Amino acid sequence: xLMDLKKFFLSDDFSDTVEYDLDLSQLDVSGVKxxxxxxxxRAVFQSFxxxxxxxAHLHYQMVMPCDRCCGLTTREEIVRFSHVLVRxxxxxxxxxxxxxxxxxxxxxxxxxxxxLLNMPSKFLCSESCRGLCPHCGTNLNxxxxxxxxxxxxxxxxxLKGLLAEEES
Numbered sequence: 001x002l003m004d005l006k007k008f009f010l011s012d013d014f015s016d017t018v019e020y021d022l023d024l025s026q027l028d029v030s031g032v033k034x035x036x037x038x039x040x041x042r043a044v045f046q047s048f049x050x051x052x053x054x055x056a057h058l059h060y061q062m063v064m065p066c067d068r069c070c071g072l073t074t075r076e077e078i079v080r081f082s083h084v085l086v087r088x089x090x091x092x093x094x095x096x097x098x099x100x101x102x103x104x105x106x107x108x109x110x111x112x113x114x115x116l117l118n119m120p121s122k123f124l125c126s127e128s129c130r131g132l133c134p135h136c137g138t139n140l141n142x143x144x145x146x147x148x149x150x151x152x153x154x155x156x157x158x159l160k161g162l163l164a165e166e167e168s
Contacts, residue, residue: 003105008047009087015046022108024060029119034062039115043107051097052085056111064123068131069139073123081114 001020008014021038039060046053062075085105086097098110130140136147152160 001107003045003107004103005045005052005085005100005105006103008045008052009050009103011047012049013047015044018043018045018107022111024112024115027112029064029116032064034064035060036063037061039111041107041111043111050086052100054081054083054085054105056081056083056114058111058115060115062119066125066129067122068124068129069141070132071125071139071141073125075123077118079115079118081111081118083110 001018001022003018008016019040019042022041023038024035025033025038027033027035037060039058042057044055044057046055057078057080059078060076062077063072064075065071066073083098084096085100087100087103089097089099125141132139133145133147136145138145138147
């Protein structure tokens with residue numbers, strides 16, 4: 001959604017609210033499309049001293065595979081983002097403000113970036129997820145592994161042989 005902010009920049013007491021559904025169903029994150037339903041957006045724009053304050057309230061559902069057990073996990077998120085929009089910056093590297101060129105803002109792009117930056121670096125079904133057995137692939141959250149394999153670092157395999165010689 002392209003927002004024309006000219007009326008906000010020209011007034012010090014103008015506000016408007018926009019509510020809509022943002023479709024991110026085609027957004028690919030690490031080979032997964034995590035947004036099966038549209039994101040519910042409520043964006044409030046308020047002019048203030050030659051700038052515009054944007055308060056965005058988002059409600060969405062994410063479906064991602066767990067990074068430990070690969071099971072699909074659904075997470076409901078309600079988040080709030082705030083940005084101060086300006087027409088020009090006094091200092092080029094001022095991260096407190098968002099430069100809006102030509103007084104137009106692509107709200108979909110900005111909110112998509114906010115959502116992506118808010119995503120966890122590791123997506124887990126639960127903090128206590130035990131993951132998969134590295135040998136047989138059994139989901140350790142659902143059943144015990146029966147492969148009985150001991151994991152020995154191949155560099156230390158020679159030491160196991162020495163211990164066996166000492167015991168005999």
